[in-house]
Amino acid sequence: MTFELICFWVFASVAALAALTVISVKNPVVAALSLVLTFFSMACVWLLAQAEFLAVALVLVYVGAVMVLFLFVVMMLDVDFSVVREGFVRFLPVGVLVAAVMLTEMLMMIGVRSLKTPVTEDPAVLAGMSNMEWLGQTLFRDFLLPFEIAALILTVGLIAAVTLTLRKRTGTKVQRPGLQVMVKREDRLRVIKMDAVGKGEVGP
Amino acid sequence: MMIPFNPADLIAIQPELVLLGATCAILLIDLFIKPSQRDITHWLSIATLALTSYLVWRGAPELSSGVTAFNGMLLHDGISVVLKQFILLTSGLSLFYARNYMRERSLLVGELYLLVLFATLGMMLLVSAGSLITVYLGLELLALSSYALVAMNRDSASSAEAAIKYFVLGALASGLLLYGMSMIYGATGSLDLATITGKFGQVEHPGWLAFGLVFLVCGIAFKVGAAPFHMWLPDVYHGAPTAVTVFIGSAPKIAAFGLAYRLLEGGLGPLSGQWTLMLAILAVASLAVGNVLAIAQSNLKRMLAYSTISHVGFMLLGFVGGTPAGYSAAMFYIISYTMTATVAFGMIALLARKGFECEEIDDFKGLNQRSPWYAAIMGIAMFSLAGVPPLFGFFAKLLVLKAAIDAGFLWLAIVAIVFAIIGIYYYLRVVKVMYFDAAAEETALPLPSDVALRWVISINGLALIVLGLAWGPLFDWCNRAFGV
Structure with missing residues (x-):
């Protein structure tokens, strides 16, 4: 077993386990972080396959930008994921069945043997x-x-x-820096003359 | 594979480059004009389409044998010239029909024109695609613009619903197409359609090709709207603003013909024995579903949507033979259908007022008493869709039926005739409502202020008679494109 093969098995199994974690954990933040780990392990696998650019792009674009945004969304939206995940166990047999049927079909169609050699x-x-x-x-x-x-x-x-999104509604709150800069003291502050409060009115 | 960049390629895509450049210019110009001056954008867009059409026409004579550009990514031949001319024509027509309708609803924004122009560009790239990747990208450029156009009326719940359905099912169809393409790429190791055909004999795993073919046919059926992949079509046509329905119901159909032709004949021609049978099944299903369900509709836009499904079935009749003569008949059919559909949808847009959509069949009651001229134009469109001689639609039907019989699909031709006769019922119902029912209000029809709209729809309607009487030159042009 060469060093490269050992690396491949390590990264591939980490990727598979992390992918499994994504769909099985309760905490959405952990799921998102597991997805980052999946992407990262896959990038390593791609490096082994000498696809350096794709590996770097995956880390930069998906791990660096997309997943961070996704984490923001997950943290800010406060979605109740227990509702989303309801029925996960109940529908599991059906899901496994469909997955198994599709896998068999693909393997039969493509043939396991042809997987051993790359197409080109x-x-x-x-x-x-x-x-x-x-x-x-x-x-x-x-x-x-x-x-x-x-x-x-x-x-x-x-x-x-x-x-589809830009629209001028009445009552929307926007900042207009130009107007903000041009504002004068008179626009914001009004000095009014008032009579001094008489002594007698102060309570005993 | 490493071929250096060839400047002559730029000349080959000159019409597309001009269209793109002008679209970008309109994008900038539109930012600086007031909403009341939107007519500038309108006429600039029309001028752009006309100029592009001229450039396509000017480049045509030397392309009789067909040239490729960008390493075979693009293919310019007689077929792409004919298809592009009619794509540009129907896009221009739908812009004319859209202006009044959108302005009355305060929806006449510059983006309407930009999205139509970008969609037109996508269609032009699609019909002259020589590679799987250009096919896909052209299709996505068209699809993405269409989704946004459908969603344009943001305050309408049915528009939003239609757009979501269109988007989700369109994405699904794109996924199917891509999956099929990946299988074909895996089998042949090439994205180039000509190379795929050439490598057909020496493919190591012919099963992959057949597997990919099934997905491609499903994807194409989704995009053209053939049953049983037609679910999105009535909802989208109904939910979209009528002005947008005019557009998505016309030019993209011509592009869908190009999509089917390029992928099936251009790429998988040697497999025609398999896909002709699939298309025959799709044709029967479309004819049955389209014609039978159209009878039950009370909404004219929905009825025309189901009629589109049946016309797609007719168009597929031309494909079942897998011969150039058949494709030529199919192309003639789809051109005839789009020219007629623009009149029918355009008339709904013309008669609609602010707050009155005029999209129910009952809204056309007594149109003859209120406006004999528009009733006549709408009647011509309905008779042409039904296939009554001597109108445009009749000869188109005749030619595809002949193509199907020549291909040995006599049973298919008989099925098509039976369903065409069923179809006459619902087209004639519109005519009956217009001429023999009493109008809800007796006053004369208020004419739209847009004079150009009135002229264009009249010319478009009369063209159906002229092209019906003199269909020879157009059919010759189609035949020449396919070298028949």
């Missing part, structure tokens, strides 16, 4: 360059057009989000 050779190794260099060449030269269309899709997502 690693193109980066064939081209004699590093994974990162090959990915860059592929993404920005061979797949330039799809890359640009994907950018357009993101633009449409942005426009759609603004269209």
Whole structure:
């Protein structure tokens, strides 16, 4: 057993266990943190497969940004997860059955034997360059057009989000820094003359 | 695989680049104009579509044999030229029909135009896609814009419901398509449709291809709205603002034809023995579900949605032969359907007022006494959808039926004719309501202030007669595109 194989088994089993934790623990924060651990272990597995860029991207994007946001949401929304998880045990047999049927179907369709060899050779190794260099060449030269269309899709997502959420309702509270800066003392403070309170009115 | 960037590729996608550039310009211009000046955005969008159409037409003659660009990612041939022209035409028509309707409801925002233009761009990329990844990205660009358009009327609960349904089922359909594509990629090791066809003989695991094919057909059926994957269609057509229904009910259907053609014939042509049978089953189911359920509808938009399902069934008749002549008939059919559907949906948008949607069939009662001209236009559209000679829809039906019989699917043609006759009932019911029922109010119909709308819908309606009488040139054009 080589060192790489030992590493693979360790990372893969950590990933599988952490994934199991995600769906079985009661505390949503623990579940989210377990998901981070799953992503991290998978990144390590990808490193072993020499997909450095994907591993780094997974850690940076998913662990660094998406999961942190997700943790914020989980902590702020205060969802009662016990309600969401209700029926987990009751529907477990059905879920296991469906999962087993799908797994058998896939294994029969694809064939366990064919899993032993990769479908194609690693193109980066064939081209004699590093994974990162090959990915860059592929993404920005061979797949330039799809890359640009994907950018357009993101633009449409942005426009759609603004269209659907931006609205000027009456009574919304907004800050207008320009007006705040221009404010004068007279706008906020009014000095009024009052008669001094007479001595006699003070209580005995 | 490492092919350096070729500047000539930019010339090949010139129409798309111009459309994109102009859309971005409109995005910026629209920020600086007042809501009362929204007409500027409107006419700029129309001009952009017209310019793009001109560029597609100008680039067409030299493309008779077809060229590829960006390593085969894009494919420009006669088919893409015809499809793009009609996508641009129907998108432009739906912008004309939308303006008045959206303005009356204070929904006429610049984003309406932007989303339609981006959706048009997605459709153009989709119909000239030469690779699985371009197919998917073009489709998503179209779909994402459509979801937002449906949800545009934020104060309407039914719009929100329609948008959520559309989004969830659309995402599911995209997932099915992607899963099928991944299987095909796994089997052939290529995303390029031409390479996939070429590698067909030497595939190590033909089972993967068949597995992927089933998912692709399901995904395509979802997107075109063929039964039994049609559940989203009536709700979305009904819930969306009528002006948006005009758009999503027309141009995307042409793009869906392109999607089916590129994936099934372009990529999996050698498997046609298997997918023609699947499409035949989908066609029968769509014809039955569409025509029978349309009878039960009292809402015109829902009725037209079910009629769309049945027309998709008719379009699929052209596919069952797996021959260029059949695809040509199917393309002619889908063009004829969209040209007619724009009139039918556009008329609902034209007759609607603020606070009155005019979408129930009963709302059309006595339309002839109130406005004989619009009753006549709507009547032409209904007769054309029903397939009454000598209108556009009749010849389209004739040609797909002939294609199905030529392919040896005589039983399918007989089923289609039986359901077409059932379908005539509900189209004629609209005509009967317009001409023979008494109007709820006797006053003359208040005409919309938008003169362009009145002219465009009249020309669109009369075109159904003209194209019905002189359908030869258009059919020749379709045939030439497929090299028949």
